[in-house]
Amino acid sequence: MKTKLTIVKVGGNVVNNPEVLSQLLKDFSTLPGYKLLVHGGGKIASEISKSLGINPQMIEGRRVTDAETLKVITMVYGGLINKNIVAELQTLGCNAIGLTGADMNVIPAKKRNPDPIDFGFVGDFDPDDINVEVLASLINQGVNPVMAPLTHDQQGSILNTNADTIASGLAIALSKHFEVTLAYCFEKNGVLRDAEDDSSVIEQINPPIYQSLKAEGIIFDGMIPKLDNAFLAISKGVAKVLITHANQLTALDKKGTTLCAV
Amino acid sequence: MKTKLTIVKVGGNVVNNPEVLSQLLKDFSTLPGYKLLVHGGGKIASEISKSLGINPQMIEGRRVTDAETLKVITMVYGGLINKNIVAELQTLGCNAIGLTGADMNVIPAKKRNPDPIDFGFVGDFDPDDINVEVLASLINQGVNPVMAPLTHDQQGSILNTNADTIASGLAIALSKHFEVTLAYCFEKNGVLRDAEDDSSVIEQINPPIYQSLKAEGIIFDGMIPKLDNAFLAISKGVAKVLITHANQLTALDKKGTTLCAV
Numbered sequence: 312m313k314t315k316l317t318i319v320k321v322g323g324n325v326v327n328n329p330e331v332l333s334q335l336l337k338d339f340s341t342l343p344g345y346k347l348l349v350h351g352g353g354k355i356a357s358e359i360s361k362s363l364g365i366n367p368q369m370i371e372g373r374r375v376t377d378a379e380t381l382k383v384i385t386m387v388y389g390g391l392i393n394k395n396i397v398a399e400l401q402t403l404g405c406n407a408i409g410l411t412g413a414d415m416n417v418i419p420a421k422k423r424n425p426d427p428i429d430f431g432f433v434g435d436f437d438p439d440d441i442n443v444e445v446l447a448s449l450i451n452q453g454v455n456p457v458m459a460p461l462t463h464d465q466q467g468s469i470l471n472t473n474a475d476t477i478a479s480g481l482a483i484a485l486s487k488h489f490e491v492t493l494a495y496c497f498e499k500n501g502v503l504r505d506a507e508d509d510s511s512v513i514e515q516i517n518p519p520i521y522q523s524l525k526a527e528g529i530i531f532d533g534m535i536p537k538l539d540n541a542f543l544a545i546s547k548g549v550a551k552v553l554i555t556h557a558n559q560l561t562a563l564d565k566k567g568t569t570l571c572a573v
Numbered sequence: 574m575k576t577k578l579t580i581v582k583v584g585g586n587v588v589n590n591p592e593v594l595s596q597l598l599k600d601f602s603t604l605p606g607y608k609l610l611v612h613g614g615g616k617i618a619s620e621i622s623k624s625l626g627i628n629p630q631m632i633e634g635r636r637v638t639d640a641e642t643l644k645v646i647t648m649v650y651g652g653l654i655n656k657n658i659v660a661e662l663q664t665l666g667c668n669a670i671g672l673t674g675a676d677m678n679v680i681p682a683k684k685r686n687p688d689p690i691d692f693g694f695v696g697d698f699d700p701d702d703i704n705v706e707v708l709a710s711l712i713n714q715g716v717n718p719v720m721a722p723l724t725h726d727q728q729g730s731i732l733n734t735n736a737d738t739i740a741s742g743l744a745i746a747l748s749k750h751f752e753v754t755l756a757y758c759f760e761k762n763g764v765l766r767d768a769e770d771d772s773s774v775i776e777q778i779n780p781p782i783y784q785s786l787k788a789e790g791i792i793f794d795g796m797i798p799k800l801d802n803a804f805l806a807i808s809k810g811v812a813k814v815l816i817t818h819a820n821q822l823t824a825l826d827k828k829g830t831t832l833c834a835v
Binding site: 359362363364382385386387388389390391393394395397398399401402406407408409410411413414415416445448449452454461463465466467468469 | 621624625626644647648649650651652653655656657659660661663664668669670671672673675676677678707710711714716723725727728729730731
């Protein structure tokens with residue numbers, strides 16, 4: 312039987328709020344067994360970009376990672392946010408290590424094709440390419456990895472990469488070594504039937520239900536790639552995927568959260 | 574017999590020059606056996622501080638790390654410089670991992686006593702407190718650590734820490750597991766008898782010679798703490814300490830470089 316590993320992904324909205332983040336880290340540190348945290352970016356990068364006079368380039372409402380923006384997110388995601396989370400976890404008795412996908416070549420990626428839209432230094436990867444041997448060895452030694460949303464192109468450049476996708480990719484790759492539970496933690500209680508009603512959590516969702524909720528327009532926007540990542544993870548050997556509120560991390564098996572099932 | 578480990582420290586002047594740094598990383602990647610890199614800060618942090626409107630506070634000619642400056646160096650040293658070095662080493666077939674002293678609690682430090690001079694978030698540590706077990710396990714798995722000049726106070730704060738001191742501290746601590754050569758690489762050929770004459774390298778220096786050169790005023794300024802670190806390392810079990818030009822890394826055993834001896 313494989314040892315259990317909980318992978319927790321926290322989004323930018325949690326990272327933006329020091330008190331919510333601190334509580335999340337406290338809860339994370341009390342989770343039993345092996346664990347790994349993936350964090351998103353947050354608005355600090357935009358604020359620092361603005362202060363440095365870097366104007367955000369947007370195409371179709373989405374930010375472009377140009378060379379200057381790449382420097383900022385390498386600093387902010389890989390340095391400021393990541394290392395402060397590590398330092399805070401250390402005070403909680405949680406022996407953390409902060410990493411990007413470049414470290415130990417954990418997540419080799421490819422710069423996204425500039426055709427039809429050039430999003431700049433954005434990376435995509437195949438979960439099969441993830442190198443988890445040394446990462447698994449660290450986890451087995453009781454070290455808790457904290458992963459920034461950065462990969463690299465194997466040609467010397469860091470790449471901006473979606474944190475949800477990193478979380479599901481790592482969950483898939485680490486399922487070779489561990490029985491993985493993947494928890495997407497954000498500012499809602501789960502996947503909601505009514506985006507305005509926090510009590511309308513859909514407690515179990517499977518691919519057919521997902522397709523029909525998507526067709527009805529009940530699931531939309533950012534929830535679609537999150538659920539695509541969730542179902543990809545389940546189809547590739549991840550034991551359990553949950554979508555839950557950041558304040559529910561210590562109650563993952565309770566009701567009121569969304570469990571993604573096959 | 575212990576396995577050999579080479580610890581290379583590169584200073585801020587090397588980090589400041591992309592071409593010199595690239596060549597140094599190429600040379601580092603070709604060093605035989607186990608290796609670890611410690612890098613200094615460089616002027617990028619000052620440039621970014623200026624752009625962000627942070628005025629450097631100086632006391633007696635030395636920079637104070639206030640809360641805002643700490644954020645910048647955590648970003649720049651721990652993120653920008655560190656992760657770009659890691660990404661570049663990966664292209665050279667050198668499996669690097671970027672770390673600070675907070676990661677895996679490798680270097681627990683204490684904020685320097687604000688009395689008599691408050692330098693802010695600056696950390697000092699005792700080499701005996703360094704936790705090298707997991708670090709040694711990574712090195713034994715062929716992973717090459719790249720260490721930023723940052724430690725932590727075990728109370729949630731990152732601390733600015735002298736890179737020479739980190740290099741000697743790690744060399745001392747890792748001597749329990751490895752036969753360590755420590756090479757301080759910088760922009761001079763070694764310890765010079767005449768600061769203006771690059772060919773005046775003192776090829777061997779021991780504590781009595783050091784004391785007399787210091788008394789004569791031949792060794793001064795930044796070379797004093799570097800040599801103090803070097804002789805501390807030798808007295809605590811480090812096999813060999815060299816002070817050499819950044820472009821001499823692949824010729825450490827040749828003449829024209831400074832060997833510190835007991």
